[in-house]
Amino acid sequence: MSIVKDRAAGLSPPTYLELREELSRRDRSLREKVVSLEEAASFVRDGDSVGIGGSTMSRTPMGMIWALIRAGRKGLSCSRSITSSDGDLLLASGVCDHIITSWFSQSILWGVSKVMRHHVETGKARFDEWSHMAIGMRFRAGAMGLPFMPIRSMLGSDVLKQRPEAKEIECPFTGEKLLLVPALNPDVALIHVQRCDAYGNAQMDGLQFMDIDLAMAANKVILTTERIVSNDQIRRAPDATKIPFFAVDAVVELPFGCAPHECYGIYEPMLRHMEYYVGLVNKEPVQGMEQYLQKFIYGPKSWSDFLDLIGVDELLEAARAGQSLYDA
Amino acid sequence: MLKAQGHTAAELLTILSARQLCDGQVVFAGVGIPLLAATLAQRLRCPGLTILFEGGVIGAFIEPGKLPPSTNDQRCTIRANMVLGSAEVLLLLQRGYVDLGFMGGAQIDQYGNLNSSFIGDPRNPKTRLPGTGGGNDIASLAKMIVAMKHEKRRFVEHVDFITSPGFLEGGQTRRASGLLAGGMFRVVTDLAVFGFDEEKGRMQVISLNPGVTREQLQDNTGFALEFATHPGVTEPPTDHELKVLRELDPEQLYIA
Numbered sequence A: 001m002s003i004v005k006d007r008a009a010g011l012s013p014p015t016y017l018e019l020r021e022e023l024s025r026r027d028r029s030l031r032e033k034v035v036s037l038e039e040a041a042s043f044v045r046d047g048d049s050v051g052i053g054g055s056t057m058s059r060t061p062m063g064m065i066w067a068l069i070r071a072g073r074k075g076l077s078c079s080r081s082i083t084s085s086d087g088d089l090l091l092a093s094g095v096c097d098h099i100i101t102s103w104f105s106q107s108i109l110w111g112v113s114k115v116m117r118h119h120v121e122t123g124k125a126r127f128d129e130w131s132h133m134a135i136g137m138r139f140r141a142g143a144m145g146l147p148f149m150p151i152r153s154m155l156g157s158d159v160l161k162q163r164p165e166a167k168e169i170e171c172p173f174t175g176e177k178l179l180l181v182p183a184l185n186p187d188v189a190l191i192h193v194q195r196c197d198a199y200g201n202a203q204m205d206g207l208q209f210m211d212i213d214l215a216m217a218a219n220k221v222i223l224t225t226e227r228i229v230s231n232d233q234i235r236r237a238p239d240a241t242k243i244p245f246f247a248v249d250a251v252v253e254l255p256f257g258c259a260p261h262e263c264y265g266i267y268e269p270m271l272r273h274m275e276y277y278v279g280l281v282n283k284e285p286v287q288g289m290e291q292y293l294q295k296f297i298y299g300p301k302s303w304s305d306f307l308d309l310i311g312v313d314e315l316l317e318a319a320r321a322g323q324s325l326y327d328a
Numbered sequence B: 001m002l003k004a005q006g007h008t009a010a011e012l013l014t015i016l017s018a019r020q021l022c023d024g025q026v027v028f029a030g031v032g033i034p035l036l037a038a039t040l041a042q043r044l045r046c047p048g049l050t051i052l053f054e055g056g057v058i059g060a061f062i063e064p065g066k067l068p069p070s071t072n073d074q075r076c077t078i079r080a081n082m083v084l085g086s087a088e089v090l091l092l093l094q095r096g097y098v099d100l101g102f103m104g105g106a107q108i109d110q111y112g113n114l115n116s117s118f119i120g121d122p123r124n125p126k127t128r129l130p131g132t133g134g135g136n137d138i139a140s141l142a143k144m145i146v147a148m149k150h151e152k153r154r155f156v157e158h159v160d161f162i163t164s165p166g167f168l169e170g171g172q173t174r175r176a177s178g179l180l181a182g183g184m185f186r187v188v189t190d191l192a193v194f195g196f197d198e199e200k201g202r203m204q205v206i207s208l209n210p211g212v213t214r215e216q217l218q219d220n221t222g223f224a225l226e227f228a229t230h231p232g233v234t235e236p237p238t239d240h241e242l243k244v245l246r247e248l249d250p251e252q253l254y255i256a
Helices: A003-009 A014-022 A037-041 A062-070 A085-092 A114-121 A130-144 A209-216 A231-236 A273-284 A289-299 A303-310 A312-327 B009-018 B033-042 B087-094 B135-141 B214-219 B237-248
Strands: A049-052 A076-079 A097-101 A126-129 A148-151 A168-169 A179-181 A188-196 A223-226 A240-245 A249-252 B025-027 B049-052 B100-106 B108-111 B143-149 B185-189 B190-197 B203-208 B227-233
Touching: A014 B203, A037 A062, A037 A223, A037 A249, A062 A085, A062 A188, A062 A223, A062 A289, A062 A303, A076 A130, A085 A114, A085 A273, A085 A289, A085 B100, A114 A126, A114 A273, A130 A148, A130 A179, A130 A209, A130 B087, A130 B135, A188 A209, A188 A240, A209 A240, A273 A289, A289 A303, A303 A312, B009 B033, B009 B143, B009 B185, B009 B237, B025 B033, B025 B087, B033 B049, B033 B100, B033 B143, B033 B237, B049 B087, B087 B135, B100 B203, B203 B214
Parallel strands: A049 A076, A049 A188, A076 A097, A097 A126, A188 A223, A223 A249, B025 B049, B025 B100, B100 B143, B143 B185, B203 B227
Antiparallel strands: A148 A179, A168 A179, B185 B190, B190 B203
């Protein structure tokens, strides 16, 4: 395994000075960083460890993942709180062979992902399972510039037996058993937000999942956003800014950037498309997936061309349901 | 799924587990039947029940017919008191703010250990399941209710893999592993309601569901059953419980 992989797995975490050194090399000045989706994909290198924002079918940076698959990235190691069809696509396209997460299937609605099963059971890919809180505390340790965080879950379970990267200790203050989970500082984080400015000041509505810790832990952050707003607008509500510009390296304006997943307050998941997808790939995890990749990932000329394939009816329906959140 | 007296097994499970909740409690609910049962309890008897979801929600009021497909969807936040990060909501379990954890299960053993990770030998599994999600955190840190279908292959002597800990190997083994709080409280199935022996940490029948015999229950269980001193008979679902439940899930997302 490469150093990057070891790092992602928590086997060989970077030293504090290495982490500081990587950050000091980033241009943290107040500058515009808007790029195209294709350009943003070039910020991710083969073999990188990649932290993915959102959770399950919510605020998943699907457009960015779509672009990485089209760019033919290889050997990525991806971490996420909870992994849905984004993980299927990453494994089946050959972009990624290592997933670090707490739960991996399309959604509880559709049972166990046959794509995940195919790749993990045949040993083509590795699925490192941690508890949900452990993933959160690994990003948090990374965000805090500390090598680990102590937690009280996972103890006694077989989940822990499979994770030698975590260390049981006796608390020096109380003598109680605690588990130390290693920091996760991804090479790059992919995060989708409702709005940000050209500098990368990002405002997130609703469920934030682990995205703030993820952004602060990563060595590079690519934001996709439903829309780019002016810096003046950001400054009118600075309390809504959740990720500061100096943590962000690229900004891509990408409406419906989570499709077919949801973006809080803007659209719900496109469940008809998801059902079509799940039907196809859970029936035939290899050929069905190949068909999906050809038609929906490699086939379209652009992201809007992909949205066109989902269909305007379904997009509008998802948008109407998403925005109705504010009627309640 | 088993039909009995005009309701599905999932409806029975939901109603019986909803009865385990009390007004004023703080409940951390998983997706599916737990989410639905907690919402049902809120509608029927417990308007002051506070529901937490791992997506980062405090005080959810799920709308009838708008059940979320996971506990991380925006539908979970409608009319909630607060949304927060997922690590933050899970940390409430660790701090001790949560009265009850409430989950479904794929496989359970006599000590209430749950497996949602592997079927067969984990080194060479027959099936890789989705994994713990927040399940391990909830079961490690809170008093637990589990609602699940009762089948012999799901009720086993030892689970293939301990994803979410019950009382581990029984006795004091849970505490000795460093899990100082929480533990299994109730397991609700379509055949019976179980508690746990305090000393042994082993599952025991506290009531049989209507029409279920001891023999039938044993035949569907992969370990020797223990019965509480005077096991009762579960009250069947009332028409009112069924009516409210069906209003909550008109599309039969979880109660089919």
